[in-house]
Amino acid sequence: MFPEHITFELGKYVGMFVRWLNTNFSQVFDAIRSSVLWLLINIEWILVTVPWWVILVLVFLLGWRLKSLLSGLIFAGLLFLVGAFGLWHPTMATLAIVLTSVLFSLLIGIPVGVAMGSNNTFAAVLKPILDAMQTLPSFVYLIPAVILFNMGRVPGVFATMIYALPPIIRLTDLGLRRVSKEMVEAAQSFGSSPLQLLLKIKLPQALPTIMAGVNQTTMMALAMVVIASMIGAGGLGYEVLVSINRIDIAKGTESGLSIVFLAIIIDRMTQAMADRYKYDEQDS
Amino acid sequence: MSAETKKKIEVKNLTKLFGKNQKEALEMIADGASKEEVLEKTGCTIGVKDVSFAVSQGEVFVVMGLSGSGKSTLIRCINLLNKPTSGEIFIDGEDITKLDSRQLRQMRQTKLAMVFQHFGLFTHKTVMENVEYGLEVKGMSVEERKETARNNLLAVGLKGYEDSYPRQLSGGMQQRVGLARALATDPDILLMDEPFSALDPLIRRDMQQELLDIQSKLQKTIVFITHDINEAFKIGDRVAVMKDGVVEQIGTPEEILDSPASDYIKDFVQDVDRSKVLQAKDIMFRPSALISDTAGLKTAIREMETNGISSIFVLDKQRKLKGIATIDDAVAALDAKKTLAEILTQDYHTTTPDVYVRDLIPIARETKLPLAVLSDDGRLLGIIVRASVLSALV
Numbered sequence: 001m002f003p004e005h006i007t008f009e010l011g012k013y014v015g016m017f018v019r020w021l022n023t024n025f026s027q028v029f030d031a032i033r034s035s036v037l038w039l040l041i042n043i044e045w046i047l048v049t050v051p052w053w054v055i056l057v058l059v060f061l062l063g064w065r066l067k068s069l070l071s072g073l074i075f076a077g078l079l080f081l082v083g084a085f086g087l088w089h090p091t092m093a094t095l096a097i098v099l100t101s102v103l104f105s106l107l108i109g110i111p112v113g114v115a116m117g118s119n120n121t122f123a124a125v126l127k128p129i130l131d132a133m134q135t136l137p138s139f140v141y142l143i144p145a146v147i148l149f150n151m152g153r154v155p156g157v158f159a160t161m162i163y164a165l166p167p168i169i170r171l172t173d174l175g176l177r178r179v180s181k182e183m184v185e186a187a188q189s190f191g192s193s194p195l196q197l198l199l200k201i202k203l204p205q206a207l208p209t210i211m212a213g214v215n216q217t218t219m220m221a222l223a224m225v226v227i228a229s230m231i232g233a234g235g236l237g238y239e240v241l242v243s244i245n246r247i248d249i250a251k252g253t254e255s256g257l258s259i260v261f262l263a264i265i266i267d268r269m270t271q272a273m274a275d276r277y278k279y280d281e282q283d284s
Numbered sequence: 285m286s287a288e289t290k291k292k293i294e295v296k297n298l299t300k301l302f303g304k305n306q307k308e309a310l311e312m313i314a315d316g317a318s319k320e321e322v323l324e325k326t327g328c329t330i331g332v333k334d335v336s337f338a339v340s341q342g343e344v345f346v347v348m349g350l351s352g353s354g355k356s357t358l359i360r361c362i363n364l365l366n367k368p369t370s371g372e373i374f375i376d377g378e379d380i381t382k383l384d385s386r387q388l389r390q391m392r393q394t395k396l397a398m399v400f401q402h403f404g405l406f407t408h409k410t411v412m413e414n415v416e417y418g419l420e421v422k423g424m425s426v427e428e429r430k431e432t433a434r435n436n437l438l439a440v441g442l443k444g445y446e447d448s449y450p451r452q453l454s455g456g457m458q459q460r461v462g463l464a465r466a467l468a469t470d471p472d473i474l475l476m477d478e479p480f481s482a483l484d485p486l487i488r489r490d491m492q493q494e495l496l497d498i499q500s501k502l503q504k505t506i507v508f509i510t511h512d513i514n515e516a517f518k519i520g521d522r523v524a525v526m527k528d529g530v531v532e533q534i535g536t537p538e539e540i541l542d543s544p545a546s547d548y549i550k551d552f553v554q555d556v557d558r559s560k561v562l563q564a565k566d567i568m569f570r571p572s573a574l575i576s577d578t579a580g581l582k583t584a585i586r587e588m589e590t591n592g593i594s595s596i597f598v599l600d601k602q603r604k605l606k607g608i609a610t611i612d613d614a615v616a617a618l619d620a621k622k623t624l625a626e627i628l629t630q631d632y633h634t635t636t637p638d639v640y641v642r643d644l645i646p647i648a649r650e651t652k653l654p655l656a657v658l659s660d661d662g663r664l665l666g667i668i669v670r671a672s673v674l675s676a677l678v
Contacts, residue, residue, distance in 0.1 A: 185365050186404035190418040190469065191392030204408045
């Protein structure tokens with residue numbers, strides 16, 4: 001047995017830190033809370049107010065333009081099924097949280113990834129943190145989210161955003177590092193400033209990889225938003241939660257499948273978007 | 285100092301190390317430690333060690349060496365893509381190692397351009413946008429830079445490919461884009477890092493020729509890196525041979541061919557096809573006898589007699605070649621009371637100083653008369669006898 005007198009109560013200190021944040025920066029968190037909520041409500045309002053068939057047509061057109069006519073038809077068909085399950089509203093609510101979280105993930109993740117890609121020390125510090133973030137069970141994020149933002153949709157967005165952040169940071173970093181050395185040298189040899197090098201050469205070159213990161217981040221967000229229903233994020237996850245509590249197989253099947261359909265549609269579309277930005281690798 | 289011999293680039297005691305403990309490594313090098321010792325003790329790799337040379341305005345300076353000899357490290361020091369560990373680099377008399385980052389960017393924008401082995405083209409930009417890049421960074425207006433880019437693409441024969449992407453072009457065409465991109469900023473100095481090594485032999489030859497053509501028009505100062513000694517000797521006005529980060533010898537191709545400084549270089553030049561390196565001007569000599577077109581037949585015969593030759597070139601007052609007279613014709617003409625002018629024939633071959641000996645071989649095979657080497661305005665510079673053409677082959 002490990003000696004009982006040797007103790008290190010890390011959890012206690014983390015708890016104290018989060019509580020300290022909460023008491024001393026409550027205004028900050030309130031401000032974040034209300035702005036996130038404002039954005040979320042507006043996105044959801046748009047998704048719910050727009051007639052269902054308009055969204056179906058939009059999904060069809062996007063699928064058609066990005067992939068193929070068949071894909072467009074399948075995507076629209078899947079979404080139609082979701083509506084027929086009677087889960088249109090929870091699906092739109094889930095989608096709204098996903099979109100909001102992904103938006104914030106990208107806003108934070110891409111700049112952090114750029115910093116990581118251009119600074120080795122920062123990258124060395126951040127890498128283990130990202131590793132930890134990705135291995136930590138997703139439920140754990142719910143606790144600080146609830147402390148800082150109470151129950152509801154905003155902590156849902158917060159937890160989802162944190163959980164979905166690592167892929168976009170990692171892939172932005174990777175994309176920047178994979179830019180061919182000669183290309184960077186060429187840009188430098190013409191006297192580019194660091195900013196010109198980043199904006200005109202490195203970021204466009206890294207774009208396919210960054211788009212792959214957007215895809216992964218979106219999928220992570222979708223997975224997390226289901227779990228976040230436990231702290232009141234609502235949406236499809238809530239339907240699943242209710243089905244578990246009532247052991248309702250019918251409802252569980254329908255809501256579970258709806259999540260899968262949403263995942264398929266979002267994944268294929270963001271992937272197709274990522275593919276658009278691929279340039280052929282130069283030979284040699 | 286005249287304009288021709290002005291030093292454009294001057295590198296003094298340049299050393300470039302890679303790794304940590306560079307200070308310690310520098311001291312070890314100063315004490316004469318070898319590359320291996322330095323690496324073992326300090327973990328430092330020596331890229332370039334105590335290299336000095338100067339390149340004149342308008343000169344093509346070739347750095348030749350095998351992989352790992354430090355030649356690419358060296359060329360990257362000239363535009364500070366590699367920061368020298370010690371030593372000085374002067375461009376137009378200014379020590380560029382002392383520039384701050386803004387001054388360095390300015391110098392790169394205006395004075396230097398680089399061409400890369402694998403072209404280094406921006407794959408997300410069109411050919412046109414690639415060529416525009418240097419101008420865009422400089423802050424040139426869109427209209428102006430499009431115009432300049434278009435002209436430069438025209439100059440390298442890529443008209444009509446403006447909107448293509450690099451991946452759609454062949455290797456040779458991609459490197460033309462690289463060249464156009466470098467020339468577009470109108471730099472004084474062109475740094476070329478093995479620009480033709482990734483190309484097929486035939487295309488490489490075309491590109492070499494094209495570079496020489498462009499150079500004869502633009503007279504840039506060029507530093508050219510290659511591992512191919514034939515290419516070095518074909519392109520270079522002067523060649524520096526590098527080995528293990530050190531310059532073993534600097535000289536004109538002829539000097540290196542004739543007196544290699546070390547066994548290493550001797551081994552190298554053994555494979556060189558001398559006929560591809562030597563030009564007409566290298567094997568021509570001043571004719572021992574020449575006469576003016578106003579001279580009499582008897583003078584001509586006497587000149588040929590005293591010099592023991594069977595034919596003589598006849599020049600006018602401006603040293604322009606009028607023709608050749610053979611001893612047989614002269615003697616016959618003396619009996620027939622003809623003048624020198626009447627027996628002159630044009631039955632000889634002429635060439636220019638820059639023609640490679642290789643191209644003279646077929647001519648030398650078919651004629652018995654010497655070849656006349658003429659300047660552009662038709663003056664006689666020297667003659668080449670067939671023996672010297674054919675002996676250049678061995």
